[in-house]
Amino acid sequence: MSTIFGNLCCMFRRCLFSVLSIGPIPDHIAFIMDGNRRYAKRTQISTGHRVGFSALISVLRYCYEIGVKYVTIYAFSIDNFKRKPEEVQSTMDLMKEKIDELLEEHSIVNKYGIRMNFWGNLNLLNDAVRLSVEKAMRNTSNNTGPVLSVCVAYTSTNEIAHAIEKSCCQKTEMMKRMHANGFENGVVEKNTQTMVTVVDLEMHLFSNDCPDPDIIIRTSGETRLSNFLLWQSSFSHLQNPTPLWPEFSLRHLVWAILSYQRAYPYLQNRSKKML
Amino acid sequence: MLATSKLRCQLFVPNLPKSIKRPATNHCAAGSPSFIGKSKACSARVSAGEAPITFPRGGGKDGDDEGDFPFGLRREALPKHVAVIMDGNGRWAASRGLPTASGHVAGYKALKLMVELSCRWGIRVLTVFAFSSENWLRPKPEVDFLMTLFENVLKEDLRDLLREDIRICIIGDSSKLPKTLQKMSTEVEEISHRNSRLDLVVALSYSGRTDIVQACQKIAQKVKNGILHPEDITETCVAQELETSSAVGYPYPDLLIRTSGELRLSNFLLWELAYTELYFSQSHWPDFGEDEYVEALRAFQKRQRRFGLRTAL
Numbered sequence: 001m002s003t004i005f006g007n008l009c010c011m012f013r014r015c016l017f018s019v020l021s022i023g024p025i026p027d028h029i030a031f032i033m034d035g036n037r038r039y040a041k042r043t044q045i046s047t048g049h050r051v052g053f054s055a056l057i058s059v060l061r062y063c064y065e066i067g068v069k070y071v072t073i074y075a076f077s078i079d080n081f082k083r084k085p086e087e088v089q090s091t092m093d094l095m096k097e098k099i100d101e102l103l104e105e106h107s108i109v110n111k112y113g114i115r116m117n118f119w120g121n122l123n124l125l126n127d128a129v130r131l132s133v134e135k136a137m138r139n140t141s142n143n144t145g146p147v148l149s150v151c152v153a154y155t156s157t158n159e160i161a162h163a164i165e166k167s168c169c170q171k172t173e174m175m176k177r178m179h180a181n182g183f184e185n186g187v188v189e190k191n192t193q194t195m196v197t198v199v200d201l202e203m204h205l206f207s208n209d210c211p212d213p214d215i216i217i218r219t220s221g222e223t224r225l226s227n228f229l230l231w232q233s234s235f236s237h238l239q240n241p242t243p244l245w246p247e248f249s250l251r252h253l254v255w256a257i258l259s260y261q262r263a264y265p266y267l268q269n270r271s272k273k274m275l
Numbered sequence: 276m277l278a279t280s281k282l283r284c285q286l287f288v289p290n291l292p293k294s295i296k297r298p299a300t301n302h303c304a305a306g307s308p309s310f311i312g313k314s315k316a317c318s319a320r321v322s323a324g325e326a327p328i329t330f331p332r333g334g335g336k337d338g339d340d341e342g343d344f345p346f347g348l349r350r351e352a353l354p355k356h357v358a359v360i361m362d363g364n365g366r367w368a369a370s371r372g373l374p375t376a377s378g379h380v381a382g383y384k385a386l387k388l389m390v391e392l393s394c395r396w397g398i399r400v401l402t403v404f405a406f407s408s409e410n411w412l413r414p415k416p417e418v419d420f421l422m423t424l425f426e427n428v429l430k431e432d433l434r435d436l437l438r439e440d441i442r443i444c445i446i447g448d449s450s451k452l453p454k455t456l457q458k459m460s461t462e463v464e465e466i467s468h469r470n471s472r473l474d475l476v477v478a479l480s481y482s483g484r485t486d487i488v489q490a491c492q493k494i495a496q497k498v499k500n501g502i503l504h505p506e507d508i509t510e511t512c513v514a515q516e517l518e519t520s521s522a523v524g525y526p527y528p529d530l531l532i533r534t535s536g537e538l539r540l541s542n543f544l545l546w547e548l549a550y551t552e553l554y555f556s557q558s559h560w561p562d563f564g565e566d567e568y569v570e571a572l573r574a575f576q577k578r579q580r581r582f583g584l585r586t587a588l
Contacts, residue, residue: 157513196491233540235542238538238553
């Protein structure tokens with residue numbers, strides 16, 4: 001009976017997504033998964049992060065079924081390290097557990113051939129989590145399906161500062177090589193006059209192989225980016241639905257895409273003017 | 276299509292009533308969790324863009340006008356720095372069958388009102404997105420009109436701005452501006468630089484990404500000159516090189532308001548908006564008056580800003 005019901009739901013969802021696909025489907029949706037703790041307090045459970053993870057798996061499934069190619073999530077900010085040590089530790093433990101789960105055979109990662117990225121200052125993570133993260137990136141690097149980018153130990157300002165550092169290092173190396181190859185000072189100077197361009201900067205952002213998000217969704221009704229994808233959010237459609245993250249469901253995602261589709265003609269008009 | 280010969284920068288909007296009517300009742304939508312503020316149309320209300328506004332004469336410093344402080348706002352919890360994306364001039368004009376130029380003139384009046392209110396209520400910095408780097412792609416007559424409008428505004432309102440102790444800072448790529456406007460901007464900045472009541476930052480020919488890139492290039496030059504090692508590049512280094520950091524004492528907006536219902540940042544500030552509360556108003560910019568500003572500030576005061584922690588600071 002439950003299988004029949006499950007199949008009916010699946011069929012209904014496919015119909016719904018077919019209708020949605022008449023309009024433009026965003027390539028990239030980014031989520032600030034806010035509200036886990038408030039959910040836990042409201043429902044009197046010990047922690048909302050586990051429920052939040054279940055919500056994430058459902059949302060990922062819906063996104064990839066609809067045809068969204070890139071999903072980015074804000075899992076843990078550098079600012080969050082300022083929380084109580086026991087809370088930070090339990091979040092790290094949960095993160096490791098869930099990353100390892102995602103690499104198991106029956107997980108959504110294998111079902112959809114997801115390639116996983118982890119964006120952030122990974123040196124700030126403890127060894128156990130960092131090893132899991134590196135393993136996840138390594139094991140999924142050849143996957144050709146949709147992309148899941150997890151921002152952990154991340155802030156956008158840190159990402160930009162890191163990109164600037166990498167750009168400067170690259171240019172410095174280029175100058176040294178030119179000098180070593182016998183290029184005159186004048187030639188080196190001319191070639192490195194514009195030390196760093198916007199192309200260099202974007203190449204060194206963590207998101208260099210992802211398009212900018214079409215939609216950024218922050219749940220729980222909060223109305224700020226909290227240092228998430230500041231560079232990449234420049235022209236993104238910003239949404240702040242009221243439900244807490246564990247409550248974010250299929251209908252909220254559908255509504256989010258419909259809102260995006262309503263704004264799409266204006267967005268396209270703007271981007272054409274910029275070309 | 277705007278004919279250049281017909282464009283005159285006159286601060287004139289047809290059918291002007293004599294004064295702004297401020298509704299007696301409170302129209303603010305308290306308690307709504309959505310950050311899209313709904314403009315409460317009042318049949319008796321005149322939009323900010325339709326009334327002639329002048330800067331207050333003999334206005335006192337903040338705190339002197341207690342009687343005018345809006346009900347329900349807490350003075351101590353006001354944002355120090357408000358940023359505004361003044362969107363919707365063209366749509367406002369189109370909805371009234373007016374040329375786009377009229378929308379921009381009406382938008383300027385709304386800006387003057389906002390400056391007046393910000394001064395009165397003790398906001399310390401007001402940053403406005405007047406012209407983005409993407410706006411250069413608009414039709415030439417409209418761009419030319421805007422450049423003329425900016426120049427005339429700086430010329431005609433300078434005395435008022437100085438009297439009100441307002442400091443003007445212009446950020447953006449000034450090299451693309453007409454030479455006369457560049458010169459005017461520099462003069463206005465120099466003349467007003469000692470003022471301290473309100474920092475009015477005008478983003479002209481501005482792009483948030485370009486600002487970050489120019490900061491990056493300054494840092495790269497320091498690295499090239501051996502003043503800085505790449506591994507010593509920090510977020511503080513980057514922040515110090517942004518145009519806003521040198522311009523004002525509070526470079527990070529506490530509140531960003533965008534009018535006309537569009538839900539995006541459009542390449543405005545970006546780095547500086549890391550922890551800014553975002554407020555999107557349905558009103559078009561010329562209609563954004565005192566009621567709408569109060570509603571935005573009320574919404575701001577309801578929010579809990581945690582900066583990554585668990586409890587609000």
